[in-house]
Each structure stands twice: as structure tokens, then as C-alpha cells.
Amino acid sequence: MRWDQRLFRRARTEKRLDAELRSHLEQQIADYIATGMTPEEARRRGRLEFGGLEQVKEECRDVGAARFIEALVQDVRYGLRQLRRNPGFTAVAVITLALGIGANTAIFSAVDAVLLRFLPVPHPEQLVLLRWQSAHEATDYLPYPMFKQFRKRNQVFSGVMAFHNLDLVTRMDREQGLATGQLVTGNYFSVLGVRPMLGRTFSSGEDRVPGADPLALISYRYWETQFGHNASVVGHSLELNGVSFTIIGVMPRAFFGVSLGDSIDVWIPMMMQAQVMDGKSILDDPNSWQLQVMARRKPGVSEQQALAAVNVRYQRYAHRQAGSRLSVQAEHNLRDERIVLLPAARGLSTLRGRLSMPLLVLMALVGLVLLIACANIASLVLARATVRQRELAVRIALGAGRLRVLRQLLTESLVLAALGGAASLLFALWGEHLLLALLSGAGTPVAINLRLDSAVLVFAACLALLTAILFGSAPAWQAARIHPGSVMKASVRDPAAASGAGRSRWEPRKILVAGEVAMALLLVSSAGMLVRSLQKLKDVDPGFDANGVLMVSIDPTLAGYRGNRLMNFYDQVTGAVRALPGVRSASLSALPPITDAQWRSGVFVEGHSPGPNEQTTTDLDFVGPGYFRTLRIPLLQGREFTLLDSAAAPKVAIINEAMARFYFGNQRAIGKRLSFISPEHGEIEIVGVARNCKYHSLRETMPHMMYVPYAQTPPASLAYGMALEIRTAGNSDAMVGAVRQAIRAVDGKVPILGFTTLARQVRESLAQERLVSRLATVFALLALLLACVGIYGVMTYAVARRTGEIGIRMALGARRTQVLGMVLREALGLAGAGIVIGVPAAIVFARLISNQLYGISPADPLAVVGSVALLGVIALIASYIPARRAARLDPIAALRHE
């Protein structure tokens, strides 16, 4: 029965009860009148005999089912009154809980958004991503002809669609801009099951003829930023990469595409691919592996069935592609190739792989903070329960059931937790904003949607309930052991003695505090290790001089530059920038240092025969003349690239130290020859050896690295634009305007994708480490504060209880310093017990998070010893005030106190 129905039924029951009792009274009065009484007298007599109407009702009510709820309401009221009577305790407990639950909720909302939340589409669990796999390789990017094979009518999928992300240069009313685009097959939206907010999506007819349907759908965000919520946007035209498109619809706000973390601005039909990608169609090319393919499983079709069906199709397709005459080896290889289905219910994401471990670490740490908070509140509640033992004993003596008293105490804890949980939502909201800002860093914005949705609210409510059970069970357990007689007989001041709680050396509060110390130690040492790792990473020498280098990302291919024109454009731009006053040198590279992207290729080195399991691939970069001078990467042997290393000149390369040592040992590398796996590039002569430098991240071990002049590379390698590196004499940021003008002067249509400095780029590569270590530090400080409060509370109480004993000791000649030492020793004993548990726990935890650490061992002595010392000091500080109070006791007053 729902609560409102129950309430309704209660009101009716109440009315009926009233009617029944009144009818009794009225019949009685009628009978009295019949015996000859006056109506007044009859009424008076009737009422008198009936007794208290309300009392009778109350007794009848007790019988009903409403009894339980009423008792609960009573308990809650009583609990609230108790909390109101102790505003200090209530405030401390509620704020502690609000902070603890709020921090957990904020971190959880990020975990939810990145790791748990499903795509906002119907039945997301049916979605799968197709991955191609052979014995050695795997890819999520498939050619269009293969996709067509899977799309054909089939028994296992209700739909199969494909998509491809690309950068778009937009032009609208002469205004040029950039947008993230996605080429999608006509059934993309219908397979996902999402509807547009405005207009319509593509029809299947608009997915047949290449180049026939220049239609576009835009995202809510793009609609908001570019069209200001203009409802008449449908039908508007928009130029994308030089082709005029017509907007046919706007997608709803919640739909960001199928990849978490990057948000699509514009969707266009796959058949427009050649038009927006320099006229070269990939749709008929079985060697162009560029499309991601997603399918929706039919309801009731198992994963095995789908997998079997899709692989039958794949084998048929692969055999047709290979032709009729297959060698035995090729036949064998083909048997290893297959399609696997990856669950795509939560969308695709590179963000997830990157953020999941740090988020889980933070979740664990923040969970510990909440545990410490609970231990503190449990300790407070226990202290209060000891004081309240007389009250509870009186209630039990007066006939309250033990169970009822227990329920009362648990209800109070629940009320407290509910207040804390409600207040925590404010902290959580604030924390989420902070977290999102920190996650995004200054670099790429993270398009994840943090919000207090139902999952997050349920999480917060469960946490509140859990905390109530954690901190409420100890006092309830203690209350259950109350013997009313002995409590009432015991002295007013020391009721704890009655329950036996004071007799044992390890009363529950001390155990709680030792536990707090252990957990705080774990937090402090983890934070210490994360901070030390960050410091080590910052100290890493990247191999280049990052200071004073401005970086500009440009992509002339988006403005139609190809082949020789492209190379000329790069030469011109470098020349124009070099001529600017304040520029020391400038160069170009396909990949700027410390980025996610990478080029790799297998190489054959002259005179070197690779071992059976040897890695023959190397990292590559295509760079301009003067690259090493601009980044100040020292050349150990040979020379730098110059303008003379043109397309027509002999092919040359510079390799790094790691590669030179691997292939040539101590021999001279200059003059040696190598070639790429694909033979068309020809032989390459090594003309220089550069010092090692970091390529992807500061964490990596030095990779094998090979540099090739961009003038000598196939233009396809430069299809994503290049980064211009400019070493400036003064402040790099001040040069942005001049550089922009210089590039515009060469060609205003070439989009400038962004400015940054190399130093910033390196710093931002550590944004995540910085975030995690900062949050861990905040949590560690919170834990220290809570542990400090906990120790202080327990020691103050201990001193108060031993006032008489201390008085006797002093009367017998104990010196003040001895008393001080006695109290401090007890506190250190507590902390020591916590440390003994905490140190191994901290080391085990550090092992678990070792992939987040850098340059230190999981038992990093500095972090471990440092945190032990810190907690010792905290224990001394926290117990100093009670210790001093004990030492200043006047023995006579203390004895009288007894």
C-alpha cells in the first residue's frame, strides 16, 4: 500500500472509530431518557459513565496497523528535540556529514558520468561496436565496403550504422569558423533511436547517391552558440569545407553523439564524404579503414549468435576481397581474422580509459574520509550516550522495551544522517562545478555532463543511510547492555563505570580513534606519494627547452591545399614568421611534442636482422628545417635538417639516441641506411643523432624516435595539418597577434586551430596528475583535521574521568610534568596503535595505485615516515590541551570532586 493510501485509510478509520463511540454514547443517553431521566441528566450521566472519549480512542488506535508509523513519528520528533537541545553537537555532526557525503557525491557524479552512465538512447544495452582483429592487430576503424556487408538485411541486428569524425571549416554569412563534424550513414539516428528536437533526421533515401544530399543536422550546443536558439534555423544554409549544406534539424540537448568526452557539432550524410574530404571518395576503397561501425542487436539475440552471424559475413567478405587464388599462408592468416563485438551501451570513449583509474583512486580516498567522519560522529554519539545512560536507564526502568530504546537511538542517528545528507547536496553541487573545471583543465574541454541525477541522489541517500548505521550501531549496542539498577546506583558523574565501558583499557571510543589514525595515515601517505610523483614528473627533463616557444596549430588542407602547393604554403608561412621581429627561429612538425597523437612505422635497418619477437616499429615525426635548433634539442652527431633536404634531394633522417644505441651500439650511426616497411619511400640515410626527448608524455620511457623532413614525406602524412613552433625572444604570448597576422597575410582562408606555448602544453599534460594529487591533499588535510578532533575529544573525556585519580597522584607527590607526560603518553599510545595498522595498509594501497605513481616505490620512505611523524605530531597537539588541563589540576579540588 502506498503511503498516501495508508494515510487516507487512517483518516477513514479515525472517523469510523469516532462514529462508533458516539453512537454508543447516544444509545446510552436514549436508554436513560427512556427510564425517565431528563435529557440533561441523561446526557451528564452518559458522559460520566463513558469516561474519557479520547482515552478510549487512543487505546483502540494502538490496536491498528498505524501504531508502527505513529511510534516512528514520535521517535523522529523525540530525536529532533534531542538534537535541538544539543546545538553544538548537532552542528558539528551535520557539517561533518555534509562535507563527507558531499565530497563523495561529487566524486561519484564524475564516476557516474564517465564510467557508469548509459547513452541517452532507448535500450542502450543492445548497442555494440564492431572491432576487427587478427593475430597481431586490432582496429575499431573499418572500410566502407566491409560495413556494407554487415548492413545487409540480417537476422541478428535490427540495424548497423557507421560514422566518421572530421574537422569542418564553416562559413556562414562570410564568417569563418571551425566545427567538429561527423559523417553518418542515413540510419545513424534511427538505429540509435534518437529523435531531433527540431526538424527531422536523414531518411534512408538520402543515403544512396554520392554527393546528392547536402543536408546537415546540428547539435543543441551548436544551435545555442551559433544560432542563439533561433527556431527558424531549419532550412538555413551552412557552408562546410566549401560545400553549401541545408540544415534540416537540431538534436536534443542530452544527445552528444556516441563518444563520451567529445561533442559533435554537425552531422552530415556519409554520401557527402568525397565533397567535404578533398574530393577523394573512401566509400569504394576496401583499403581505407576509417569508419567506426555500431550495430543494434535484435531483442532476444544472444551475443554468441550475433558474433557467429557477423563472422560468417566477414569471412565471405574477406575471401571475396582476397580473390580466388589464395596462398596457403594467406588462407591461414585469414582464419585468424575475425570481428568481435564490444558493448557500447555507455558510448565510446578514450576519456574513460584515461580517467577511470584516477577517479577510482579518488573515490577510494574520499570514501575513507567519510569513514573517518563516521568514526568521529560515532565517538561523539557514544560520549553522549554515556551521559544519557541515566535517561535511558530511567526509561527502561519505567517499562520501555529495550528494543524500543534501541529503535529510538537508531532513529536519532538516522535523523542526523538525513540532515547531513540533505546539507551535503549543497556541497556536492559546488564540488561538481569545481571538479568539472579541474577535469577540463585549460586545454581540451571535457564534454561530460555532471549533474545531480537520480543515480547520484540515490547514491547520496544510500551513503547517508550507511553512515547512520555505521555511527549509530556502537551507541545502540552499548545501550542494549544497560542494567538500569547499576546505572542508577552508580555515581552521577561517572555513569560509564556501570556499563563496564570504563573498565576495559580499550573502550569503543579509543578503538574508533585508533582506526581514525590508521585511515588518516593511509590518506596522508597516499597524498604524499601522489604529490611526490607529480614533483618527480615536473622535474623530468623532456629533452627539449620548453620555455619561450609559441605553438600554432594550422591546417591548410581544410582550405584546399594539396601536394606541392601545401609544401609551398608551409615554407612561406615559416618564412613569414621567421621574418617577424622578436622571433629567434621557427619550424614545423606534424606532431608537436607531448601530444596524444602518434605516427608509427616499422623500419628495416641496414645490417640489422631482427630477432624473432623484436619490436621493429619506431615513433615518427615529420619536421621542418631548424626544428632541433628551435626546440633546442642537442644533436649528438651529424647535422640538422636544412632547406636543401627537399623532395628532390636524397632522403635523410635524424634518429634519437635510444634508437641509435639499439641498432648501432657504440658504432657511428651517421651514414647508415634504413627504410620503412612500405618500400615506395626508398632508402633513407641517417644524417644526425639527436638527444632523447619525450614524445607522448613525461611518464613514458624514452621511445625509439625517427625524424624525417616533411618535404620528403608523402602528403598523406600531413593531412591533419602541422604545428608551427616559434622560439621568441620575449614573452611568447605577446607574439600571438603578430603571428596570426603573418599567417593571414599568406592566406586568410587557412584556419588557425589554436595557439598555446610549449611550456603550457607540457604543464597541461600533467593536469590530471595535478588534479588527483591536489584532491588527495585536500582529503588528507580533512582526514588530519577529523583525526585531530577525534583524539582531542577522547583525551578530554579521559582526563575528565580520571580527575579523582590524578588528584590522588598529585597529592601523593606526582609532579605536574609527570601528569602531563602521562596524558601525552596515552594519546601517543592511541596514535601508535593506529600507525601500526595504518602503515601496512598504506603500503598495500600504494601498490594498488602504483600505476598512478611515478619515480617512487609504493613504500616510499619519505611519504611513509613523513606521514607517521605528522600523525604523531597531530596526536601530541590534539592531546596537549587536555594534558595541560590535567597537569594544572588543583589536587584538593580534584579530590573533593570525587
Next chain:
Amino acid sequence: MGEERVELLKGTLDMLILKIAALGPIHGYGIAQRVQQISRDFFQLQQGSLYPALHRLEDRGWLKAEWKMTDTGREGKFYSLTRKGRRQLQNEVENWEKLTGAVALILQTAE
């Protein structure tokens, strides 16, 4: 009347109510009247114990209640015995007879 009042033995009230209700649907006032009449004014049921008892018996499923018109033309709550209640009444009567028989035996034999 007051000084002669005899406290009902614990549990006896339930049995008397069940017995009266076994005769047919009857409201609370009627039960009180019947008990008083049949016992020749020996038992006087107080509302404070009658109604909680009625509700308790209903709660246990021994009595069922329905709303009907009373003789005076008002709506009243009429109680009647359920099958479970009939069995309960039988048990209680048996126990009562055993008890009173045993007590009587002791009183007679010890004389």
C-alpha cells in the same frame, strides 16, 4: 453497585464478547447491555475496556465488522463471529470449564 463490582479475570472479557457476538451481528452498546442483562447487572463493561477489546478481536480476525442501521435509525458498527472466532470461542469455553471444574473440585474436596 460500585462496591459489588467484580473485576473480570484476564482473558474472560474476550470470551464473553465472543459468546455474545456468536448469537448474531451486534454493536458495541448492544454487547455491553447484553452482558449486563444476562449477568443480572453483575458485570458492567466499561467502554474503556470494551472498545479496545473489540478492535483487538477484529484485528486478530476473530470478529468481523460491518456498518448497518441501528434500531434508532443511525449507522452503527455491527460485530459478528468469524469461523476463526468460533473456534477460538470453543477453545476458551473448554479451558474455562476445565479451570472452573478444577477450582470447584478443590473447593469441594478440601471442605
